Amino acid sequence: xxxxxxxxxxxxxxxxxxxxxxxxxxxxxxxxxxxxxxxxxxxxxxxxxxxxxxxxxxxxxxxxxxxxxxxxxxxxxxxxxxxxxxxxxxxxxxxxxxxxxxxxxxxxxxxxxxxxxxxxxxxxxxxxxxxxxxxxxxxxxxxxxxxxxxxxxxxxxxxxxxxxxxxxxxxxxxxxxxxxxxxxxxxxxxxxxxxxxxxxxxxxxxxxx
DNA sequence: ACATTAAGTGATT
DNA sequence: AATCACTTAATGT
Numbered sequence: 363x364x365x366x367x368x369x370x371x372x373x374x375x376x377x378x379x380x381x382x383x384x385x386x387x388x389x390x391x392x393x394x395x396x397x398x399x400x401x402x403x404x405x406x407x408x409x410x411x412x413x414x415x416x417x418x419x420x421x422x423x424x425x426x427x428x429x430x431x432x433x434x435x436x437x438x439x440x441x442x443x444x445x446x447x448x449x450x451x452x453x454x455x456x457x458x459x460x461x462x463x464x465x466x467x468x469x470x471x472x473x474x475x476x477x478x479x480x481x482x483x484x485x486x487x488x489x490x491x492x493x494x495x496x497x498x499x500x501x502x503x504x505x506x507x508x509x510x511x512x513x514x515x516x517x518x519x520x521x522x523x524x525x526x527x528x529x530x531x532x533x534x535x536x537x538x539x540x541x542x543x544x545x546x547x548x549x550x551x552x553x554x555x556x557x558x559x560x561x562x563x564x565x566x567x568x569x570x571x
Numbered sequence: 572a573c574a575t576t577a578a579g580t581g582a583t584t
Numbered sequence: 585a586a587t588c589a590c591t592t593a594a595t596g597t
Contacts, residue, residue, distance in 0.1 A: 507585070530577065541586055546578060562577060562594055 365463070366410055368434060377477045381408075385463035390414075390456035397454045403443050405464035408436050412460025413521070417537070419453045426539040428452060429494045430521065438491035441484055507540060508548050514538060515558070515567055525567040 365378055365385075373381070386405070390396060390412070397403055399419050407414065414431040416439065431437055431454070439452050473480040501510055514534070518527050535545045549565065552558045559566040 532577075542578080543580085543587075544585060547580085550579075560578085 366434070372434075372483060373479045374477060377473065377480060380469065380473065381463065381465070384469045385465050388462050388464050390460045390462070392456055392459055394456045395453065396456065397440075397450050397452070399451060399453050400449050402449050403440050404467050406436060406440050406467065406470050407431070407454075408463045408465060409433050410461040410463060412462075413457040414454050414460060414462075415457040416452050416454045418451070424539055425453075425536045427537040428498065429491060430457065436483075436487050438488045441488060507538075507544070508551070510538060511545065511548050512552075512557075512571065515565065516571065519567050527565040527567065528563060529565065530563045 365381055369378060369381075385408070388407075396407060396414060409431050411433055413433075414437070416428045416431060416437065418426045418428060437454065439450065442448075443450055470480075474484065501513065505513070511534075514537075515527065518529070519525050531546045531549065532542045535542045538545070549558065549560055552571075553560050555570075557568055557571045559568065
């Protein structure tokens with residue numbers, strides 16, 4: 363298994379060695395589920411390549427996007443749940459083809475005490491996620507849906523590095539916990555304002571957005 | 572050509 | 585802003 367060179371700046375050599383020996387390499391294809399809500403988590407994902415999407419899902423299957431986990435990041439939710447073997451409150455799905463190293467809980471428990479770099483890595487990812495979550499709460503509480511949609515589109519374009527977004531109105535609606543018709547209408551309005559171009563399962567973002 | 576799925580629309584709450 | 589019922593348009597077989 364190959365631990366990315368980048369990580370040598372993050373962790374000390376002995377810890378890198380331990381990651382090598384205890385970590386379980388895993389690859390997910392686009393759309394595959396890593397953890398679904400209600401399941402107990404025993405592994406911590408360290409993402410090497412790709413993106414994981416973390417979202418809340420309620421009983422009836424409605425969804426709300428919480429945040430993404432990118433390369434060289436890990437999952438804050440997992441830390442908090444798995445330390446005491448609590449069931450996951452979120453679902454995480456591969457947003458791209460993704461490679462990761464899964465760390466067994468008992469190892470990571472031990473590392474917390476042994477390696478300062480590990481501890482601060484964990485603390486940092488929790489802090490970062492917490493801040494991101496506050497942002498999305500702000501959005502939901504204080505922004506109107508049309509403003510949220512615009513930020514959503516911008517974020518998507520940013521994440522993919524392309525102004526062409528390959529999503530159906532339906533997919534957008536479920537990620538934003540809204541309904542397809544509402545999203546369609548708002549997109550239509552954006553198109554009339556020359557902010558986007560609409561195609562089937564594709565949205566082109568124009569500079570004016 | 573036909574069936575299926577995505578998107579558009581008006582009315583109702 | 586959500587839901588329903590329906591239409592229209594694009595895409596797959």
